[in-house]
Amino acid sequence: MNTLDQQTATEQAARERMKASHALDGDAGRLADLYRGWASSFDRDQGHVGYRGPVIVAELAGAVQAAYLDGQRNAIAILDAGCGTGLVGVELERLGFRVIDGFDLSDEMAEKARQTGVYRHARGDVDLNGQLSDYPSASYDLTVCCGVLTLGHVRPDGLRELARVTRPNGFVIASTRKSYAETTSFEGEVRRLQDEGVLIPAQCLRNGRYVAEEDAHYWAFRVPAK
Numbered sequence: 772m773n774t775l776d777q778q779t780a781t782e783q784a785a786r787e788r789m790k791a792s793h794a795l796d797g798d799a800g801r802l803a804d805l806y807r808g809w810a811s812s813f814d815r816d817q818g819h820v821g822y823r824g825p826v827i828v829a830e831l832a833g834a835v836q837a838a839y840l841d842g843q844r845n846a847i848a849i850l851d852a853g854c855g856t857g858l859v860g861v862e863l864e865r866l867g868f869r870v871i872d873g874f875d876l877s878d879e880m881a882e883k884a885r886q887t888g889v890y891r892h893a894r895g896d897v898d899l900n901g902q903l904s905d906y907p908s909a910s911y912d913l914t915v916c917c918g919v920l921t922l923g924h925v926r927p928d929g930l931r932e933l934a935r936v937t938r939p940n941g942f943v944i945a946s947t948r949k950s951y952a953e954t955t956s957f958e959g960e961v962r963r964l965q966d967e968g969v970l971i972p973a974q975c976l977r978n979g980r981y982v983a984e985e986d987a988h989y990w991a992f993r994v995p996a997k
């Protein structure tokens with residue numbers, strides 16, 4: 772196989788892994804298994820599929836912080852939900868954020884995030900399809916979630932827990948792959964949570980770059996003062 776063939780085969784394998792992850796229907800055991808095997812090559816594969824999510828989520832978090840949050844950027848407490856190998860944390864750190872916690876369903880992905888050195892804590896074995904029982908309410912100024920509210924991963928009602936751990940007048944920043952927003956009742960869930968006073972949609976960058984094959988929407992939700 773020549774170099775070009777090898778590159779094409781590697782890119783094809785990266786797309787296949789991404790597709791496989793979308794077919795797991797939120798099954799925590801199968802997702803954890805898949806990401807256990809993917810942790811060591813995840814970052815390289817994201818280069819192959821043209822993954823832009825982490826840069827855009829981090830830049831949106833930066834803009835929201837500058838526009839709406841008091842205090843120095845380096846003291847803003849951020850939770851990176853489904854932090855994976857830490858691609859979002861690295862971008863946040865580049866922008867001057869310094870208090871960054873993360874969690875992920877997969878221990879192996881969280882271990883990679885810890886190795887970046889930008890997280891205060893990065894815990895594995897935390898499932899956003901359930902209660903985040905180790906995370907007290909109103910503990911973060913910003914909660915970010917990139918590539919996790921996506922096909923086969925976390926249901927739209929995961930937003931409720933993201934809002935709970937965010938303090939009043941803090942923000943949740945999340946990406947939703949277009950096909951996820953269309954095939955789940957994501958916008959219906961947003962309306963429900965808004966009606967219940969859980970969050971308020973503040974900004975949405977629609978149809979932003981995400982991966983080469985598909986765009987995403989990038990959301991900023993404000994958690995209302997109680």
Ligand SMILES: C[S@@+](CC[C@H](N)C(=O)[O-])C[C@H]1O[C@@H](n2cnc3c(N)ncnc32)[C@H](O)[C@@H]1O
Nearest residue numbers: 806853854855858876877880898899900917918
């Ligand atoms: C596409 S990766 C995105 C990782 C990282 N946020 C990024 O943008 O590079 C999806 C991540 O979500 C995690 N994940 C999947 N289901 C989850 C769940 N129910 N709770 C927490 N994390 C989950 C996976 O283990 C994986 O690390």
